[in-house]
Amino acid sequence: MSEDIEEEVLRVLKPSLVQIKLLNNFYRLIKDRMVRCLTRRGLNAIVEPEGSFAKNTLLSDKWELDIFVLFKDVDESWILNNAEILLRECLEGLPISIRYAQHPYVTVHLMGMQADVVPAKFIKKPTGKLGVERTPFHTRYVRKKIRENPRIADEIRLLKSFLKGIGAYGAESSIGGFSGYLAELLVIYYGSFRRTLEEVSNWKPGIFIDIENIGNEDFLKRKYKDSVLIVVDPVDPERNVAASVTLEKFSTFILSARTYLNKPCKNYFHIYSHKREYSSRRGLFKDVLSRTIIVYLEGDYERLPRDSLLGKLKRLATYITRELRLYNFNVIRYKFYTDEVTKAAIVFELESLIKPKTELLKGPYSWDALERTLKFLRKRISEKGYVWVNDEGMLIGVRERRFTKATDLVAYVLASAPLLKFTKRIRVLAGEEARGWLSLILKNFILEVPAWMSCL
């Protein structure tokens, strides 16, 4: 049964011959342009495809490819100063836009397809502090493995789609999930999609994977002491490919691997995961709405790269969550949204937006150090509160709560927090006050449940 499901999913996941052909033509077009342009200027550089397109692990809904221009005989600062103008000139006449990451890079848009043309320094060995220069080595490593065992290309497609479907795909700080390369390495290591899930369902924090047996486990565990998962990069023994994976996404992967193996279902895969079971949430809509709080930001967000903007939103959300919890407001979950132009919002679901006026504080036991018991008593009395000894001998303080409304607390927190870059205005609303764009994202926030939960 599960094999049937996976075969069916794969039929939809695999790019068609037409798609491959069109992307190939697109690639040829840009490569030829670039090579001719570089030769004309006497620049020593290699133009080559990277990423899933190059590795043959592309998914059918991705009409994108990465092309790297690897410059020899120049240094990093030369690229920073000259690459943007050079790429603009070489690709003149094609519809392009410029984006800014480690270096500026160019995206070419053609007939619904996108090609990122990325300038980078050519290097011989991928060690030390590197960024995008490491990519060609990853491409080569995975291509070699797939050449040796072509069957795994499809297995990788299944795993990538699965990780997307459960919301654990992407190494960006705003996601904290599994990168495409990491998914590829897991399938290479465990042999298949199925075997990967079987192994993952037995994971606990502290997993160490070293495919090529080149890493120093002690060293890596010290270097990445906060990582729940260490996967040694086959092209760089001192690097953990899984450094960005958070405990949350790691756990989500374990959980859904378990539930999938227990009862396979198409909804785990990203091409089906948009078909969500709304019905059971509909009845909860009003209740969830009444427990929702929105931090709404307006600013010039087109000036920030998407990942950087999402990273900032994530940090702000984490900060607000910590403060809410400090004041005993239970945060169930949050999500952030942005139109990447002028609007951004963080939506929080709380257990309740209102807390009773009175707050209980657990103090020391009556036989704990004298200083502590007296301090606790005096503090409560000075706050006009009072103290009881409970049936376990513990002092229980009662005082008036400083914030009884979550919206007041968040407004207070934001007033003292530094404003997000490029942000002009920031507001706190209860979910019920949302209008326009905010009420659209609220609908998504509230009705959305992980699609795979409907399979249980």
Add this chain to the structure above:
Amino acid sequence: MSEDIEEEVLRVLKPSLVQIKLLNNFYRLIKDRMVRCLTRRGLNAIVEPEGSFAKNTLLSDKWELDIFVLFKDVDESWILNNAEILLRECLEGLPISIRYAQHPYVTVHLMGMQADVVPAKFIKKPTGKLGVERTPFHTRYVRKKIRENPRIADEIRLLKSFLKGIGAYGAESSIGGFSGYLAELLVIYYGSFRRTLEEVSNWKPGIFIDIENIGNEDFLKRKYKDSVLIVVDPVDPERNVAASVTLEKFSTFILSARTYLNKPCKNYFHIYSHKREYSSRRGLFKDVLSRTIIVYLEGDYERLPRDSLLGKLKRLATYITRELRLYNFNVIRYKFYTDEVTKAAIVFELESLIKPKTELLKGPYSWDALERTLKFLRKRISEKGYVWVNDEGMLIGVRERRFTKATDLVAYVLASAPLLKFTKRIRVLAGEEARGWLSLILKNFILEVPAWMSCL
């Protein structure tokens, strides 16, 4: 300074010569009557005073005395069958009432004084399963100690008054505090009121005191394994005088011993503890009222001895508290009240009477046993709730709360609980609905704070 306070308190605590003389006359009157009556009937019995009157540890606001009639040559069942009629006849002409404890006993009321006349079997050695028969031995032991060191009588008065003032006096199950005899033993052991407080302020649960060095510590710690305090009875090495002391009262004693030594103050003593600081609570009145719940009972309570009625109320209060906590309603404290005729009430102060419709449940970690994670998921889904993985990898379930109102929950609990003996009607009210007698006790409940807290 503290010595001044204690001297001043003692001046008020010590019975006047007039009081002693009147009580003595009262005692003589009853004793003479009883002795003549018993002799006339040819009964072999001793009539003697017991308790604080006999031991000279009486407090000035107590115009009471205990007189025991110790029958020789008869058995327990003879007392049960004949003592009541005998006492009635011997005391004929005096204003009396009958009460029922281990045996029926008689209370004589005269000019505002009360004398309990208690029949008991005369025994030679106070060991084994005994009740009231042990009292004469306690009286003799304490009298001997006071004869050896007369100064401690006043020290005992101070400690008894202190324990009353902090609400920790009385061995009844409805109080769970320190008996008068226990207070006497502590002063005998530690030497003075001051020394007792100094030692108590360093107490932790598990204290073992054996004044006469006659007990077997291992045996007693096994026999009284739930006791926080063991004080070996000097007249019965197998008995713990402190068996009734709860952790709550034990802790209250430690705490107030510490705060008193830190800053002595008259409000700790019972004759001053009614002068409460209401002012700071006045502002809280409405708030506390809105968080208060009353269980109101009506029945024939004059048919139950006071201690038995209070014991039943205490058990019911404990049961309701446990249920409230089970459903996550935080109980801050409770108290019970009765007019001992037809009305009784338990008043609870909660953190809040209302809970949000939604409830969070902590589940297993995603890497815990497969069965547990699947069970948790399926349960929440079947309840139409949902599940999230939090940032620590723990499954968090969300479901609708069964009871959002504390009053509904308590009504539900009472519906299935067995009705209290002699109770005809039971009702649950929110504090704000209280009228008449109930609003009077609510005022007491809300405005009352331990008087000594105003000294901190």
